[in-house]
Amino acid sequence: MDFRFTPEQEAFRQELRQFLRQEIPPEWEAGEFEVGSDEEWELSRQFQKKLAQKGWLVPHWPKEYGGANMGLWEQMVLREELGYHRAPLGGALFGVNMLGPILMLYGTEEQKREHLPPIARAEVIWCQGYSEPGAGSDLAGLQTRAVREGDEYVVNGQKIWTTGAHRADWIFFLARTDPTAPKHKGISFFIAPMNTPGIRVQPLINMAGRMGFNQVFFEDARVPARNLVGGENQGWYIGAALLDFERSGIGAVAGLKRDIDDLVQYARETTVGDRRLIEEPRVRYALAERAIEVEVGRYLSYRVTSMQARGQIPNAEASMSKLYSSELAQRLANTGVHVMGLYGQVRPESRRWARLYGRFIMAYMMTVASTIAGGTSEIQRNVIAIRGLGLPRG
Numbered sequence: 001m002d003f004r005f006t007p008e009q010e011a012f013r014q015e016l017r018q019f020l021r022q023e024i025p026p027e028w029e030a031g032e033f034e035v036g037s038d039e040e041w042e043l044s045r046q047f048q049k050k051l052a053q054k055g056w057l058v059p060h061w062p063k064e065y066g067g068a069n070m071g072l073w074e075q076m077v078l079r080e081e082l083g084y085h086r087a088p089l090g091g092a093l094f095g096v097n098m099l100g101p102i103l104m105l106y107g108t109e110e111q112k113r114e115h116l117p118p119i120a121r122a123e124v125i126w127c128q129g130y131s132e133p134g135a136g137s138d139l140a141g142l143q144t145r146a147v148r149e150g151d152e153y154v155v156n157g158q159k160i161w162t163t164g165a166h167r168a169d170w171i172f173f174l175a176r177t178d179p180t181a182p183k184h185k186g187i188s189f190f191i192a193p194m195n196t197p198g199i200r201v202q203p204l205i206n207m208a209g210r211m212g213f214n215q216v217f218f219e220d221a222r223v224p225a226r227n228l229v230g231g232e233n234q235g236w237y238i239g240a241a242l243l244d245f246e247r248s249g250i251g252a253v254a255g256l257k258r259d260i261d262d263l264v265q266y267a268r269e270t271t272v273g274d275r276r277l278i279e280e281p282r283v284r285y286a287l288a289e290r291a292i293e294v295e296v297g298r299y300l301s302y303r304v305t306s307m308q309a310r311g312q313i314p315n316a317e318a319s320m321s322k323l324y325s326s327e328l329a330q331r332l333a334n335t336g337v338h339v340m341g342l343y344g345q346v347r348p349e350s351r352r353w354a355r356l357y358g359r360f361i362m363a364y365m366m367t368v369a370s371t372i373a374g375g376t377s378e379i380q381r382n383v384i385a386i387r388g389l390g391l392p393r394g
């Protein structure tokens with residue numbers, strides 16, 4: 001097997017690196033973990049617009065919708081470089097990776113013309129209203145109701161863990177349109193502007209003290225019937241297709257590669273007594289182990305891409321990649337905190353004492369969520385067991 005990229009792909013990588021070095025502002029390196037402050041949000045929006053001008057925000061989309069018609073391996077290179085450089089993509093990915101591809105498959109011409117170009121130009125930010133207090137892994141159990149009244153649906157219910165809802169312009173969401181049907185068959189997929197009267201957002205603070213996700217309440221919110229995507233009661237199939245796009249999200253491992261590179265550099269430059277940290281056996285072994293795991297994660301994501309490039313649909317393979325990289329993110333954060341000793345506990349706000357911008361203590365807290373968001377590790381293991389190994393359902 002030949003793992004080398006072609007000379008053209010390598011040239012593209014160099015072009016990207018130059019662009020990213022030029023366009024990612026230095027303040028971003030010291031920035032928050034999630035786009036927290038208004039300044040950071042603005043900074044990330046500006047960056048996304050520059051990326052969009054190159055066609056690199058939606059490289060996988062056809063040119064007519066603002067994409068670059070790019071091949072899968074070129075996309076992989078792009079995602080690797082964006083991940084490695086910690087590019088501020090923020091809330092853009094809900095439109096780019098999830099809603100956009102869904103509208104291309106199931107949207108009406110009118111919906112495509114109205115919504116795809118603004119996503120491609122980084123003008124409109126979306127959020128995903130799937131999970132509810134009683135419906136996460138068992139998403140089909142969702143209770144939000146949409147009742148048709150003339151040309152509108154009246155929506156009532158509650159969503160939770162809605163990432164970026166406090167910043168988003170639009171939401172795509174699932175609601176029950178036929179309560180008498182079996183639970184997978186009575187659900188529809190809708191889109192709505194966040195400023196619709198009756199949609200209310202209540203931010204939630206996560207354990208790292210950051211505002212990322214929210215509760216979203218629908219209280220007699222009126223959604224025009226033309227905002228139904230696909231047919232009524234077809235939402236489950238559309239929503240599930242969207243999850244496939246979500247899980248095949250590759251390139252996350254590239255961010256971990258950057259973390260291990262930074263840690264190695266830190267351990268080389270830091271002395272403890274008369275020895276450099278990197279000479280400590282416990283530090284060397286831990287870093288070596290994580291570095292090997294990052295490489296394994298990279299090849300698992302290459303496998304997903306290579307299947308897609310051959311026209312196959314990765315399913316258990318996407319779950320393996322998601323499972324491995326999210327658990328690795330937790331191990332790596334743990335290693336970072338331990339390698340840095342007491343400095344490992346200093347948060348970014350403490351600019352004077354924080355090392356590596358307090359990134360690892362933040363990662364230590366934030367990555368707890370990585371094995372929950374986008375489908376828990378248990379759910380990924382179920383997928384691998386049933387669809388990958390052919391084991392019977394439990």
Ligand SMILES: Cc1cc2nc3c(=O)[nH]c(=O)nc-3n(C[C@H](O)[C@H](O)[C@H](O)COP(=O)(O)OP(=O)(O)OC[C@H]3O[C@@H](n4cnc5c(N)ncnc54)[C@H](O)[C@@H]3O)c2cc1C
Nearest residue numbers: 128129130131136137161162163369372373374375376378
């Ligand atoms: C940071 C973050 C961001 C998120 N962003 C969004 C978002 O933008 N939009 C959105 O809609 N949702 C979002 N979510 C929600 C996320 O999709 C759910 O949290 C996730 O699907 C798990 O659902 P739950 O929290 O209801 O847990 P549950 O489904 O209640 O699970 C509880 C526990 O039971 C286990 N479990 C459940 N079912 C099974 C089973 N069949 N077999 C074995 N074990 C099982 C789970 O693995 C877990 O350990 C986000 C979550 C996080 C943490």
